[in-house]
Amino acid sequence: MKFIVGVDDHDSTKAGCTTHFSSILLEKLFLKNCKISELPKLVRLNPNIPWKTRGNASISFIVDCNISLCELEQLVSDTSEKYVKKISMGYNLNRKPGYAILEYDKYNLIKDKLESFYERAVSDVIPLDLAKKFAKNNKILIGGSRGLIGSIAALGFDEDYTFELLTYRKIENWNKDRDVDNKSIMEADSIFFPRVVANYDYFKNKPLILSHGRDPVFYGLRGTDPEILIKEMNTINAKEELDFFMIFKTNQMTDSHLKYLGTRYYQTTSMKIKINSIRIMKGGHVLIEGSDNEMLVIVYRESRELNSLAKELKRGDLIHVSGAIKPSFNNSKILEAERIEVLYLNDQINEIPLCPICKRRMESAGKDKGYRCKRCRTFANSKTTRSISRNITLGLYQSPLYRHLTKPIYLNLSKPEINEEELINNILSKMIKRQDRYVSTMVSS
Numbered sequence: 001m002k003f004i005v006g007v008d009d010h011d012s013t014k015a016g017c018t019t020h021f022s023s024i025l026l027e028k029l030f031l032k033n034c035k036i037s038e039l040p041k042l043v044r045l046n047p048n049i050p051w052k053t054r055g056n057a058s059i060s061f062i063v064d065c066n067i068s069l070c071e072l073e074q075l076v077s078d079t080s081e082k083y084v085k086k087i088s089m090g091y092n093l094n095r096k097p098g099y100a101i102l103e104y105d106k107y108n109l110i111k112d113k114l115e116s117f118y119e120r121a122v123s124d125v126i127p128l129d130l131a132k133k134f135a136k137n138n139k140i141l142i143g144g145s146r147g148l149i150g151s152i153a154a155l156g157f158d159e160d161y162t163f164e165l166l167t168y169r170k171i172e173n174w175n176k177d178r179d180v181d182n183k184s185i186m187e188a189d190s191i192f193f194p195r196v197v198a199n200y201d202y203f204k205n206k207p208l209i210l211s212h213g214r215d216p217v218f219y220g221l222r223g224t225d226p227e228i229l230i231k232e233m234n235t236i237n238a239k240e241e242l243d244f245f246m247i248f249k250t251n252q253m254t255d256s257h258l259k260y261l262g263t264r265y266y267q268t269t270s271m272k273i274k275i276n277s278i279r280i281m282k283g284g285h286v287l288i289e290g291s292d293n294e295m296l297v298i299v300y301r302e303s304r305e306l307n308s309l310a311k312e313l314k315r316g317d318l319i320h321v322s323g324a325i326k327p328s329f330n331n332s333k334i335l336e337a338e339r340i341e342v343l344y345l346n347d348q349i350n351e352i353p354l355c356p357i358c359k360r361r362m363e364s365a366g367k368d369k370g371y372r373c374k375r376c377r378t379f380a381n382s383k384t385t386r387s388i389s390r391n392i393t394l395g396l397y398q399s400p401l402y403r404h405l406t407k408p409i410y411l412n413l414s415k416p417e418i419n420e421e422e423l424i425n426n427i428l429s430k431m432i433k434r435q436d437r438y439v440s441t442m443v444s445s
């Protein structure tokens with residue numbers, strides 16, 4: 001019987017990772033002779049939610065097993081519990097893992113509803129009660145707690161995608177620093193860019209692919225073609241023996257969050273702004289005030305190119321800003337810019353005229369009374385207009401340090417011709433053949 005399974009919140013600040021858990025779960029099902037014919041999906045949800053762990057990711061996959069729904073649930077819930085107790089220690093760290101399971105025939109009947117649920121999870125905040133009610137009404141089998149929201153959402157993801165290849169460390173290395181040959185990353189980047197992205201920060205001279213902390217991920221490679229990602233993995237020289245790898249289909253880098261906009265806190269929004277003023281704050285952050293909008297836009301120093309652009313903007317410029325709505329210090333709404341399209345640049349400035357005789361700047365003759373030069377007794381009615389050159393051009397600007405869902409400007413979301421079934425079966429065959437399957441055994445016994 002064919003099923004679709006979603007899992008979420010199996011990581012913690014100490015250890016574990018939902019992607020790692022799902023790979024081990026897939027391995028377990030593979031060993032039970034379940035047929036797996038598609039890559040698992042890694043789904044990033046609303047990037048603006050403040051209480052997410054690292055990346056707010058959940059996973060879904062399809063399996064065809066010779067067991068009942070009830071048996072499958074038993075297996076998922078059992079593995080989940082063992083993983084959280086023995087690996088991620090999540091229960092002590094306020095993690096609330098969850099899962100969602102659905103028979104594939106039923107999934108096809110409620111696909112539209114699930115897609116709407118996904119859209120909402122990627123663009124808004126879904127309360128736990130609502131998710132439970134949704135599951136009950138649609139006969140989705142759920143378990144666990146808060147993680148079931150992401151689990152249901154992951155079932156509904158079916159739109160543009162890219163790929164991420166994740167490599168995992170052996171358990172004895174989890175507490176050690178990650179050591180990798182940086183040159184090999186730069187080499188891979190130069191060969192495979194732009195089909196792979198965000199590998200190396202040439203500005204700070206450090207890799208972007210490495211995971212941090214004590215989670216089992218060594219590095220993650222992102223791109224548009226899984227075959228290329230495997231070649232990239234084989235080019236990169238990690239200085240420890242890795243446990244296994246998995247490839248996920250993902251909504252990362254697809255601008256998914258920009259498709260469903262809203263105006264409430266923690267939603268993503270997009271608006272045209274005619275600039276009234278630009279204020280550069282002490283730390284280098286830039287505040288943009290529009291002529292008609294009440295919402296201030298903030299462009300953080302950390303957004304580099306975007307911040308540099310913002311500093312060059314002037315009154316009268318027209319821009320299109322996309323970003324997250326957050327509460328500011330006085331609880332009013334502030335828009336954190338992640339992308340700015342410059343639509344019009346005001347290259348005219350009005351200035352107080354020069355005296356035609358002495359060429360010095362005139363002075364005001366009083367409110368609405370024009371300008372004068374006392375010395376030469378000259379007079380002008382109004383300010384003069386002068387063209388200035390601008391250091392920026394029209395076009396799209398965004399931070400080079402991508403948020404998970406943000407599509408790099410140059411990325412082409414073409415879909416490669418791949419045999420997913422062959423790919424996932426190769427990966428899982430490799431997984432079950434490895435000598436040391438310590439972690440897998442830990443959650444099985």
Ligand SMILES: [Zn+2]
Nearest residue numbers: 355358373376
């Ligand atoms: Zn003069």
